[in-house]
Amino acid sequence: MSAEAKTVQARHRVLGLSDQDVLEMYYYVALARALDERMWVLQRAGKAMFVISGAGHEGCQVAAMWPMDKKLDWFVPYYRSVAACLVKGMTATDMLLGLFARATDPSSGGRQMPGHYGHPRFKILSTSSPVGTQYPHAVGIAYASRLRRTGEVTMVSIGEGGTSQGDWHEALNFAAIHKCPVLLIVENNELAISVPLRKQMAVSSVAVRAAGYGMPGVTADGSDVLECFRVTREAYDRAKRGEGPTLIEFAVPRLGSHSSDDQQERYRSREELEQVRKRDPLLTFRAYLERVGLLTQGTLQDMTDRVRREIDLSTDEADRAPLPQPDTATRHVFYEGE
């Protein structure tokens, strides 16, 4: 093993991550990516009406979710949180059931558009489309955890575009005042659909806003998975110790169009798209694991096969599931009893 490899290898070990851990993390990044690609293929093939997904955001999501307790802690996702939801416990099948709007879709029974995750068993809150509303929800959940002394930590995600919303501001302020145990994640891909960062804010980082609320703020390179893990775990530990919220910004590339309804070529240059592809966390993380000798051509192939099988099986399973019955549309307007 080369000297470089040793130093680099030290990185995840120093962070307390085992080889098994980082390989598993990589598996989730790869799974999320493969699921993502499958969803777009299904959409183009006319099997799905709409796709919105997280290509480019997977690294930071897996890293950020890693310190969280899958059973105890809460997650309040947004539509790009594919990888984060997978780590939290949802399966590829769960997500494809949503894509196909099946009756057994655990998020909404096919009622919501794809990308609107939610799963009570994994304490993933049901999400909606209006950007920003989830931030106050997460803070409320965290407040309840503090009041009820459950020890839960809540993580909430949003794009940098969503930080322009009043709700985002109000949520940060409330969280800071009450030292709520919440990790406030912003996935900054420098685009809100087509609107570039400079038209969204006059600063280049959202994390600088943290000081204005009296909480720590940190920015990490979203393509550096281990760094994302490091900053999140630190924030997680703070939250656990009762020291309150942290604003965490991940600088990420948006690899694809905003959604299947969007053509990013209208507003992004070829050069920009090329630049962005270099920041693909799947590649940067893989390169790291190769450098430290944890991924070889053989093990990579095994991993790829494992992912492929998982996606294939999930697609079949979800595809076979039934659509909801029309007359169920009247259900669950109000509570119907246990």
Add this chain to the structure above:
Amino acid sequence: MSAEAKTVQARHRVLGLSDQDVLEMYYYVALARALDERMWVLQRAGKAMFVISGAGHEGCQVAAMWPMDKKLDWFVPYYRSVAACLVKGMTATDMLLGLFARATDPSSGGRQMPGHYGHPRFKILSTSSPVGTQYPHAVGIAYASRLRRTGEVTMVSIGEGGTSQGDWHEALNFAAIHKCPVLLIVENNELAISVPLRKQMAVSSVAVRAAGYGMPGVTADGSDVLECFRVTREAYDRAKRGEGPTLIEFAVPRLGSHSSDDQQERYRSREELEQVRKRDPLLTFRAYLERVGLLTQGTLQDMTDRVRREIDLSTDEADRAPLPQPDTATRHVFYEGE
């Protein structure tokens, strides 16, 4: 003249303010205070239903309005902006017409509660009650000034409580992105009705938030009238030069209850009230003018008499004005032509 007087006197002169200027500034502070006291007397006497006013906030308001062009520039007030509106051009009579809900009330023809100022001739925007909405309005006005190259600067005011609103955040963000010529004033009296600062935010100053938007932020002691003038004029000049908005916070005492419907004794201790009274800008400014020899017992008496006369005349005039006719209530739902 003593050495101390000379140094102190130097302060307003160094700022480019003449003796006449500062005396006139003091007149407005005194006028606003006297008007304020009169309004409360009238309310207690059953001549007015409701009072909300700016006792304690007058110094910073007069100072901040001083650099503004009374004809050219815009002002978007809030309910405590009595002194600022007076400097901008409204008269004590104008305000008392509002207090008495007279047909000739220039702000609303008696339609709004007292304290809702507005006056097109002085480019004071009509204001409403929901706290925070005025901030985006001011930014929109300033954007129009920039686009139309009118050279106008806009000033907007709010209490620190209002900074918790989403609208406040959204307005700052928009103003910074577009370098709008707007002065974003926050009058921080550390209370939103009864809610103390520590329950409103986890920081002790609102000005620290400016950095998060990419604009300068400054805090000044609202009882130091000359310092308030200095920071505002600097921001005004920036705006004029096309360099964009500034967030300006004035730390002010709230001398009275929130409004005539409130009893501050329920939530403020006697000690707090005593402390707060020491920061009365009328007293601090008067002390300065006495120290520099501009106010003597004689000139102070003259000033007091002038103010008293003004208020007495205004009260009579406003009192004699007619109430609106009932059938006018259907007017001005939509535009009715010139």
Add this chain to the structure above:
Amino acid sequence: MAEIRYIDAINQAHHEEMARDARVLVLGEDVGRKGGVFGATMGLVEKFGEDRVIDTPLAESSIAGVAIGMAANGLLPIAEFQFADFIHPAFNQIVSEAARMRYRSNGLYGCPVVFRAPYGGSHGTALYHSQSIEAFYAHVPGLKVVAPSTPYDAKGMLKAAIRDPDPVMFLEHKRMYRIVRGEVPDGDYTVPIGPAVVRRQGRDLSLFAYGWMLNESLAAAESVAAEGIDVEVTDVRTLAPLDTDTILTSVAKTNRALIVYEDNLFLGYGAEIAARIAEAAFFDLDAPVTRLAGPDVPGIPFAKPLEEWFSITKDKIATAIRKLAAY
């Protein structure tokens, strides 16, 4: 049983429910030391502490949004909006989130939040402290909307709302707080959300109202009784879901319907009652379904002559009753 004021009934319900269930908590502006601007939360912070009686920042959207999150995590929040006029910034959270949480999650998440809001015009409350907001929210499926008109109902329905597994918009006409008194048991009871109630039996005409207008309508009914007009007055205390049966039963009996509401006429809440009666009781009607409501101007103006011009009083109601009865 004590005769207490409407506001005291509201306050009692808070005290009892917070004592009864540790999951109940209150959040809003000035709900702590000050006890609310109307006193609804008086004495709560002293008894239950700052963690369960939260003086929030001045930010209504987050009051609603944080409450929704709390409810998702096992609490039963009561979110107080200082005036109904200031609930508007929370419109998105209430309509998009609270009302849809259960439906969109296919029944897996709920939203047991009570949104309390003092609404309606009182003396000198003007454009921005007197709005009626029921029409906005009663239109939204997934929300329950109530507007009790008596201290007894106020206490009982607030308790029911707090215990309800779904979001309830609880509207208190602020004119009633101090002037409407009534008998209220000290102990625990609830008044179910849903059923309307006939407050006064009558043969000649059916009148439908809620909140303060119910009180004015009852007074108007008494005043025309002397003239031999016998008005049946129904308290539509739950606005959504609406108890259509009780309404139709009354119309079937009297063959005339008058709907009274303070909000501006156009697409105000009474439009739905009128539309339902017109469709379902067509053959019962001897006269047109009639609405008496506020004028279509953007708010109640402040100056007394203008305010009086706007207000729906018992005299105006009596006039409308006479006209419809004579039809």
Add this chain to the structure above:
Amino acid sequence: MAEIRYIDAINQAHHEEMARDARVLVLGEDVGRKGGVFGATMGLVEKFGEDRVIDTPLAESSIAGVAIGMAANGLLPIAEFQFADFIHPAFNQIVSEAARMRYRSNGLYGCPVVFRAPYGGSHGTALYHSQSIEAFYAHVPGLKVVAPSTPYDAKGMLKAAIRDPDPVMFLEHKRMYRIVRGEVPDGDYTVPIGPAVVRRQGRDLSLFAYGWMLNESLAAAESVAAEGIDVEVTDVRTLAPLDTDTILTSVAKTNRALIVYEDNLFLGYGAEIAARIAEAAFFDLDAPVTRLAGPDVPGIPFAKPLEEWFSITKDKIATAIRKLAAY
């Protein structure tokens, strides 16, 4: 005259008005390079520059609020909300501020802002991309609300809205954007805000609708014509202020009224039309005023079987027509 799509008519109106009057400007999310998610603002930024075609931050309350300020200072802003579903955060600015600016200032300040919002259900638009919002805003005095159903009206009414000195909520049913075509003059013309228009004369029954539902209703009217049912179809293209006269004239002629709207039934816009007809045309009616509207659930679900269950189609309208005609 060219046959163009609804969306192109909207786009043309923008181009022509911005060229005509330097005070007109557009602000909203993705209105620049992308040209709007539906293409309504395509080509504008290239022609009029970034200062007049503003890609805003993702913050609807400030889109409305900043536009109100711009209007106060001499501009004529068109504020685009990407989907009507996402206008809710701006509710406070629109209801408390835009609608009340003129009234509260006793006529001294105005608010000439156009709020544009694509509303209604299309295929697969689900709970949060298909809402009808007209009932919320038509209820608010001080706002004008329009929902044109043809490309001709879309262009002409948008121009009228831009030139209107008061705030106009301009609602475009997104289902129409690409599938509804019609003749539209290239040059300048306006269609006044206010008058409703009878699109199809008929003797047997009066149908009232707007937006996409107007198109479905016309199709339904044709399909029942073969059966000998002659439906008069009125396009209620201005929802507020409502042209009650045209409605009553039609009912006086046919003695039957059917109101069709896609929003959920309860207190949806049609409730007001129904209530007006019931009160003012009582003796004209041979059958109950009937409404056909969306079910009272919190939104149109995504899965196709559920979406179809929800949707008001020409077949469902035809069924309602037959039933009412046979009454």
